[in-house]
Amino acid sequence: MRTKRPEQADKILCVAARLFATHRFHEARMEDIAAAAEVGKGTLYRYFKDKEELYLALLDRAAEGLLRRIDEELADADGPRGKLEAMIRAILDFLSANPYLFDVATHAEALARPGSLASWKKLRETNTRRTLDIVEEGRQAGLWDIPDPETPVLMLLGGLRAVLRFGSSTRPAELAPRILEDFLHGADRKAAACGKRPRALEVGQG
Amino acid sequence: MRTKRPEQADKILCVAARLFATHRFHEARMEDIAAAAEVGKGTLYRYFKDKEELYLALLDRAAEGLLRRIDEELADADGPRGKLEAMIRAILDFLSANPYLFDVATHAEALARPGSLASWKKLRETNTRRTLDIVEEGRQAGLWDIPDPETPVLMLLGGLRAVLRFGSSTRPAELAPRILEDFLHGADRKAAACGKRPRALEVGQG
Numbered sequence: 001m002r003t004k005r006p007e008q009a010d011k012i013l014c015v016a017a018r019l020f021a022t023h024r025f026h027e028a029r030m031e032d033i034a035a036a037a038e039v040g041k042g043t044l045y046r047y048f049k050d051k052e053e054l055y056l057a058l059l060d061r062a063a064e065g066l067l068r069r070i071d072e073e074l075a076d077a078d079g080p081r082g083k084l085e086a087m088i089r090a091i092l093d094f095l096s097a098n099p100y101l102f103d104v105a106t107h108a109e110a111l112a113r114p115g116s117l118a119s120w121k122k123l124r125e126t127n128t129r130r131t132l133d134i135v136e137e138g139r140q141a142g143l144w145d146i147p148d149p150e151t152p153v154l155m156l157l158g159g160l161r162a163v164l165r166f167g168s169s170t171r172p173a174e175l176a177p178r179i180l181e182d183f184l185h186g187a188d189r190k191a192a193a194c195g196k197r198p199r200a201l202e203v204g205q206g
Numbered sequence: 207m208r209t210k211r212p213e214q215a216d217k218i219l220c221v222a223a224r225l226f227a228t229h230r231f232h233e234a235r236m237e238d239i240a241a242a243a244e245v246g247k248g249t250l251y252r253y254f255k256d257k258e259e260l261y262l263a264l265l266d267r268a269a270e271g272l273l274r275r276i277d278e279e280l281a282d283a284d285g286p287r288g289k290l291e292a293m294i295r296a297i298l299d300f301l302s303a304n305p306y307l308f309d310v311a312t313h314a315e316a317l318a319r320p321g322s323l324a325s326w327k328k329l330r331e332t333n334t335r336r337t338l339d340i341v342e343e344g345r346q347a348g349l350w351d352i353p354d355p356e357t358p359v360l361m362l363l364g365g366l367r368a369v370l371r372f373g374s375s376t377r378p379a380e381l382a383p384r385i386l387e388d389f390l391h392g393a394d395r396k397a398a399a400c401g402k403r404p405r406a407l408e409v410g411q412g
Contacts, residue, residue, distance in 0.1 A: 106315045124372065144394040151384065152393035154373050155365030162364020163357055166330065178357065186391035187358035188350040 009047050012037045013061050021100040062101050063119040066094045080138030089176035095164045156183050215253050218243045219267050227306040265314050268307050269325040272300045286344030295382035301370045362389050
């Protein structure tokens with residue numbers, strides 16, 4: 001058997017990503033992927049023994065790509081507030097450019113093959129931990145006071161998924177700063193005025 | 207062929223829901239469901255021709271149940287703020303009590319059978335529209351000013367999913383008012399102090 005070359009695998013995955021962007025999992029066939037990648041079907045099956053394996057490899061590659069993208073954005077960001085915005089922007093940009101990843105992740109999740117979602121789970125956990133670290137950094141710097149940050153951080157990251165999946169495709173250019181502003185200070189612009197913010201005690205009184 | 211009785215179908219779905227709560231889709235077998243519902247396998251297959259059909263029926267039933275629950279909570283709620291909190295509470299309570307629904311929805315999504323997710327999609331769209339209506343009601347009542355509410359509403363509803371799916375299972379009792387407070391006024395409690403909230407212009411400056 002001939003050896004596998006990483007560049008070849010990468011080329012196949014790149015082509016498959018483009019194909020899955022316009023076809024659902026059940027529609028895209030291995031022969032289409034082979035043809036688009038300009039390799040024989042035999043070669044394709046040497047790299048990925050079935051469509052599911054290719055799917056999971058695609059997910060691993062995407063998770064790595066997003067983590068790398070976040071690293072790059074964070075390296076350029078200034079201060080905790082800049083880092084939070086960079087995190088939001090990286091996630092929005094990467095998943096806007098690769099919307100098929102939601103389908104891929106959903107399908108992989110339904111496969112129930114043990115460990116099939118390990119890379120996606122790691123991505124989620126890494127993003128949650130990093131965001132919590134930035135929130136803590138901001139607290140230490142006296143920038144904000146976010147008690148029990150787990151819930152707001154999950155709301156933030158889970159909310160991004162919904163905006164990407166179900167929001168209108170024409171997204172405002174300045175979406176990341178808007179989402180950060182809402183996260184820190186709320187969606188209600190009226191509360192910006194002095195003294196308008198209700199005290200916690202008044203919560204839930206209609 | 208004997209006629210199908212709605213109570214019988216309901217009993218089977220109720221039993222299946224309990225079974226899927228502790229087993230993944232691939233693990234739960236039709237014979238287990240028949241045995242737990244105390245019906246013969248033949249009877250089960252008269253109601254649901256395969257496990258996928260049963261799954262989709264379960265999803266329809268759950269979507270109806272959640273919509274009904276939201277209706278009830280909204281009927282008891284006072285004013286737009288009370289309604290927003292009721293909406294959040296209904297979603298948190300219903301999905302906390304039926305956590306298997308996420309697996310069911312994920313699997314149904316991956317089935318790619320046309321229309322398979324119609325009831326789930328309707329649920330999401332109804333919840334989004336209702337939340338937007340409440341936000342508008344509050345705006346008209348002068349309670350708040352939430353410009354372009356689509357993004358914050360998607361962030362809110364998508365965030366709830368993440369809190370339910372990935373948050374710690376020991377959730378604070380007063381989670382709904384906390385989430386509402388964060389939604390309206392932000393996670394940063396420091397901003398509550400007069401004059402601390404940065405102006406929109408300062409967003410993104412690190």
